[in-house]
Amino acid sequence: MTDSKYEVVIGLEVHTELKTNTKIFCSCSTEFGGEPNTHVCPGCLGMPGVLPVLNKRVVDFAIMAGLALNCQIAEFSKFDRKHYFYPDLPTSYQISQFDQPICKNGYLEIDINGEQKRIGINRIHMEEDASKLVHGGASIATSSYSLVDYNRGGVPLLEIVSEPDIRSPEEARAYLEKLKSILEYTEVSDCKMQEGSLRCDANVSVMPKGSKEFGTRVEIKNLNSFRALKKALEYEVMRHIQALEEGEPLIQETRTWDENKGITLSMRTKEEAHDYRYFPDPDLVPVIISREWVEEIRRNLPELPQARKERFMREYGLPAYDASIITSSKALAEYFDACVALYPEAKTVSNWLMGDLIRSLNAEDQDIRDCRIRPEMLVEMLRLIDNKTISGKIAKTVFEEMFQSGKKPADIVKEKGLVQITDQGEIEAMVDQVIEANPKSVEDFKSGKEKAIGFLVGQVMKLSKGKANPNMVNELLRKKLK
Amino acid sequence: MSLYEKTIHELHGMLIKKEISAEELTKDVLARMDQVEDKVKSFVFREEKEKAIAQAKGVDEKISRGEKVGPLAGIPMAYNDNICTKGIRTTCSSKMLADFVPPYDAFVAEKIGEAQSVFIGKTNMDEFGIGSSTESSFFYPTRNPWNLNLVPGGSGGGAAAAVAADEAVFALGSDILNPAAFCGVVAMKPTYGRVSRYGLAGSTSSLEQVGPVTKDVTDCALVLGAIAGHDPKDSTSAPGDVPRYDEFLTGDIKGMHIGIPKEYFGNEFDPEVKDAVLSAVKKMEELGAHVDEVSLPHTPYVMSAYHVIAAAEASSVLARYEGVRYGYRREDVPDIEALYRTTRTEGFGPAVKRRIILGTYFLSSGQIDVYYKKALQTRTLVKEDFDRAFEKYDLLVSPTCPGTAFPLGTQADDILNGTGLYTVPPCVAGIPAISLPCGLVQGLPVGLQIMGPAFAEEKILNAAFAYQQRGGFPRIKPSLSGEGK
Amino acid sequence: MAVTIKDVEKTAFLARIDLSEEEKNKFTEEIKIILDHVENFVDLNTENIPPTINILPLYNVMRDDITRPSLDKNAVFQNTSHEEDGMFKVPKIL
Ligand SMILES: [Mg+2]
Numbered sequence A: 001m002t003d004s005k006y007e008v009v010i011g012l013e014v015h016t017e018l019k020t021n022t023k024i025f026c027s028c029s030t031e032f033g034g035e036p037n038t039h040v041c042p043g044c045l046g047m048p049g050v051l052p053v054l055n056k057r058v059v060d061f062a063i064m065a066g067l068a069l070n071c072q073i074a075e076f077s078k079f080d081r082k083h084y085f086y087p088d089l090p091t092s093y094q095i096s097q098f099d100q101p102i103c104k105n106g107y108l109e110i111d112i113n114g115e116q117k118r119i120g121i122n123r124i125h126m127e128e129d130a131s132k133l134v135h136g137g138a139s140i141a142t143s144s145y146s147l148v149d150y151n152r153g154g155v156p157l158l159e160i161v162s163e164p165d166i167r168s169p170e171e172a173r174a175y176l177e178k179l180k181s182i183l184e185y186t187e188v189s190d191c192k193m194q195e196g197s198l199r200c201d202a203n204v205s206v207m208p209k210g211s212k213e214f215g216t217r218v219e220i221k222n223l224n225s226f227r228a229l230k231k232a233l234e235y236e237v238m239r240h241i242q243a244l245e246e247g248e249p250l251i252q253e254t255r256t257w258d259e260n261k262g263i264t265l266s267m268r269t270k271e272e273a274h275d276y277r278y279f280p281d282p283d284l285v286p287v288i289i290s291r292e293w294v295e296e297i298r299r300n301l302p303e304l305p306q307a308r309k310e311r312f313m314r315e316y317g318l319p320a321y322d323a324s325i326i327t328s329s330k331a332l333a334e335y336f337d338a339c340v341a342l343y344p345e346a347k348t349v350s351n352w353l354m355g356d357l358i359r360s361l362n363a364e365d366q367d368i369r370d371c372r373i374r375p376e377m378l379v380e381m382l383r384l385i386d387n388k389t390i391s392g393k394i395a396k397t398v399f400e401e402m403f404q405s406g407k408k409p410a411d412i413v414k415e416k417g418l419v420q421i422t423d424q425g426e427i428e429a430m431v432d433q434v435i436e437a438n439p440k441s442v443e444d445f446k447s448g449k450e451k452a453i454g455f456l457v458g459q460v461m462k463l464s465k466g467k468a469n470p471n472m473v474n475e476l477l478r479k480k481l482k
Numbered sequence B: 001m002s003l004y005e006k007t008i009h010e011l012h013g014m015l016i017k018k019e020i021s022a023e024e025l026t027k028d029v030l031a032r033m034d035q036v037e038d039k040v041k042s043f044v045f046r047e048e049k050e051k052a053i054a055q056a057k058g059v060d061e062k063i064s065r066g067e068k069v070g071p072l073a074g075i076p077m078a079y080n081d082n083i084c085t086k087g088i089r090t091t092c093s094s095k096m097l098a099d100f101v102p103p104y105d106a107f108v109a110e111k112i113g114e115a116q117s118v119f120i121g122k123t124n125m126d127e128f129g130i131g132s133s134t135e136s137s138f139f140y141p142t143r144n145p146w147n148l149n150l151v152p153g154g155s156g157g158g159a160a161a162a163v164a165a166d167e168a169v170f171a172l173g174s175d176i177l178n179p180a181a182f183c184g185v186v187a188m189k190p191t192y193g194r195v196s197r198y199g200l201a202g203s204t205s206s207l208e209q210v211g212p213v214t215k216d217v218t219d220c221a222l223v224l225g226a227i228a229g230h231d232p233k234d235s236t237s238a239p240g241d242v243p244r245y246d247e248f249l250t251g252d253i254k255g256m257h258i259g260i261p262k263e264y265f266g267n268e269f270d271p272e273v274k275d276a277v278l279s280a281v282k283k284m285e286e287l288g289a290h291v292d293e294v295s296l297p298h299t300p301y302v303m304s305a306y307h308v309i310a311a312a313e314a315s316s317v318l319a320r321y322e323g324v325r326y327g328y329r330r331e332d333v334p335d336i337e338a339l340y341r342t343t344r345t346e347g348f349g350p351a352v353k354r355r356i357i358l359g360t361y362f363l364s365s366g367q368i369d370v371y372y373k374k375a376l377q378t379r380t381l382v383k384e385d386f387d388r389a390f391e392k393y394d395l396l397v398s399p400t401c402p403g404t405a406f407p408l409g410t411q412a413d414d415i416l417n418g419t420g421l422y423t424v425p426p427c428v429a430g431i432p433a434i435s436l437p438c439g440l441v442q443g444l445p446v447g448l449q450i451m452g453p454a455f456a457e458e459k460i461l462n463a464a465f466a467y468q469q470r471g472g473f474p475r476i477k478p479s480l481s482g483e484g485k
Numbered sequence C: 001m002a003v004t005i006k007d008v009e010k011t012a013f014l015a016r017i018d019l020s021e022e023e024k025n026k027f028t029e030e031i032k033i034i035l036d037h038v039e040n041f042v043d044l045n046t047e048n049i050p051p052t053i054n055i056l057p058l059y060n061v062m063r064d065d066i067t068r069p070s071l072d073k074n075a076v077f078q079n080t081s082h083e084e085d086g087m088f089k090v091p092k093i094l
């Protein structure tokens, strides 16, 4: 899509909620979806005189993420206050990190058209999340009032800022997918984009190829799905190119993605009116990270996607393509591991995962962790195929039913009477019936039209409501028509 | 002598010997409050009498059962109104918090609760601690018990006035050295981190500490012992054990090296203040201390650093008062921005607003390095001055204030009136200091300030004790004269 | 450094405080005087002097990741009359 005359420069800022029990600076629960304002205390309500105390696990997780993203871990790090008034921010300042973030200078590698590309990570810092606003009307702008739920306020976040190394919306998507996968593997975040535990802002500019000067930078806020990220960037790049072509000025601004209209819109904020007045939070003390601390975390770092991919190829003999798709999501890889532990035909498992399972999940926009088909159920279904209780074709029906209802495959087969017919006599009777009813096709086959047999098999299967063993049907037909 | 005039240690002795009951004592102090509060106006909240008496009775029961009680048990006391008290209105003497009831106790309030003192009320202060005369209180100014036409000092003026007027046996507050000097009582600002700031609704983070206001040095040691200690809810709280401060009060200061910062003399509004302080120093010399002049070369920059840090931190800390969850709120506003502006414009008084704007300016882009960063660097130099001085000297002695209490309505400008000239440096450097009375000038008390290195409270207390016990300065009582309103 | 009414206006906006014309003038004058006072350290040489942010040399003050009970609902809303559906009600957000 990118016009060869232009170069696109993209940087992403990703916020991810950490999977801690408690908030970053108080001991309230971080649990998602509680009754409004039930996970709040004087601290996270910003009441007078109440002081922040840092959650150690947040630092552990930040170090872990930093290591997984090849960052340098700071020896000295501190917290700063970022000031602005907004109803989702109870103290009117966010405790964040300004000039001494915990991690710097990392990178991750993305796969673009079969080639590896390294995207730099400028920094990772720790900060507190803002609270949730609920609007009376359809949107913030049309509501006559809003409601504040402080449950999310103070949930720990990592802000991961990429270098402006990304050159296309596709690369942006690949970066975000890879980042999500790495964060999931380290288990610092559950990265549920639907629940907002992984959120993305993008900075984008377009300049003529070879130009030394960057184009006008626009920030697009809240790109909270892979699709939105890619679509919004595509739109924005197109808008910039159009403006450049027509010699129209672009303004540096913050925009938002309108999913319904498929366009970005100016947020018309008074940019110049912001002055965050960052200064070190005097209620907190610095974090000094010894190399022993870092090494301790490095030792306990879980297997990362690349390592797991290599293991799947080595241990299970999976092709590189299968291994890379299955390991792209930690949950999927774990699902696979669980299946293979029960059923060692790795390639068969892989085929079902990469085919029906991923297709069904995508169609329903469902996370594998919420999938009703548990590994043991899938394996049970594979065994039913192996012992010829059901055919591969029937298995597709069973799979669909399992996915919808979560019932066990054996029960589905029983309930719906899907047991494969393997009785020689029963099949023979149906074969005779079909030969009788289709003299034309029989003739065709006998005169050498091989294709006609397919039609006849199909007719027998239809007659048996798909339950006849297809191999037996085939064999019997050929024998009778010889 | 009436009960309400007595010290904690005197009263404790009488309580455990069952010569008096806590109930009797509490009633006596409450009666005293009834008698003088209209004149002094130390309090912004008075605990219901029945509730106070019920607390006292609880202690009496313990004593009658033969249970051991601590030195503060049954002693009527007050908190400055920036110390959060669970279920009890805590206002910081501001319209902003005029109806605010915290659902939590400050660390020090919890400690005093454990010590079983009898809570009798909350005392007045400059709004959010911004001021040095208690005149910026939203409610009313407090009067100096020595002369009701004068200010009690500030920002914690109500606490000092209440103790001076015998309306409470002791009080807790922050920023109390200057009021203690003006009101002729004892107060201590502990080392930064020695006492938890949890629940102190201050206007700064790095400058304030809660400390005792008491009638004598022994009481000061007892109260400090009760409120000091590590608090996991305050990240800046010092770890480690708390000494039994009262056990260090030997009165022996023989061989102690005392430094007189030369930069602290010569700026007095009143030369008699200097004389009073120097004659106290002389007494300490007679008691065996070696006294020498010492230089704290960065003294001229301390106030600048303080004003910048105090204003910057205030602009940040006070940003949370925006009307959404608690505190003053204007109704009938069209949008959130209007809510913020009206709430803050109407809820804060002029001194607070000025400090917030000043602090916002100091932190704004383009200014932060000129002012704020510079102030933090200056603080390092000020600290180093003290560190060097304490290599040679055990303690430093100065006036608490350059003058005595001034008339109401005359020195509203807390930044320029110079009252904090000597009490500010210990705040900036985080070191402990005590103020105790060392004489009268024209019938008004003069404060003697003794500063020490970080966590040397016991040394300071012992030097103050020696002076108080053997220096011959009597425990004097104010007359509560003057016109009042 | 001369502070102007414009500086005071901008600063007051950042602090969400409205000032009348009279107050703007008064504050500008007062702030000028204060800045003059504070100015004396602008020339102080602080090169290579580290800032003192925390008085005590404490670091790594952290708590374990263990939940503690949150406030009960009455306490959460006891200081406001602007509650709706268990949330804090605020006027229109621009
Ligand atoms: Mg951020």
Ligand SMILES: [Zn+2]
Pocket: A023, A026, A027, A028, A039, A040, A041, A042, A043, A044, A045, A154
């Ligand atoms: Zn909380």
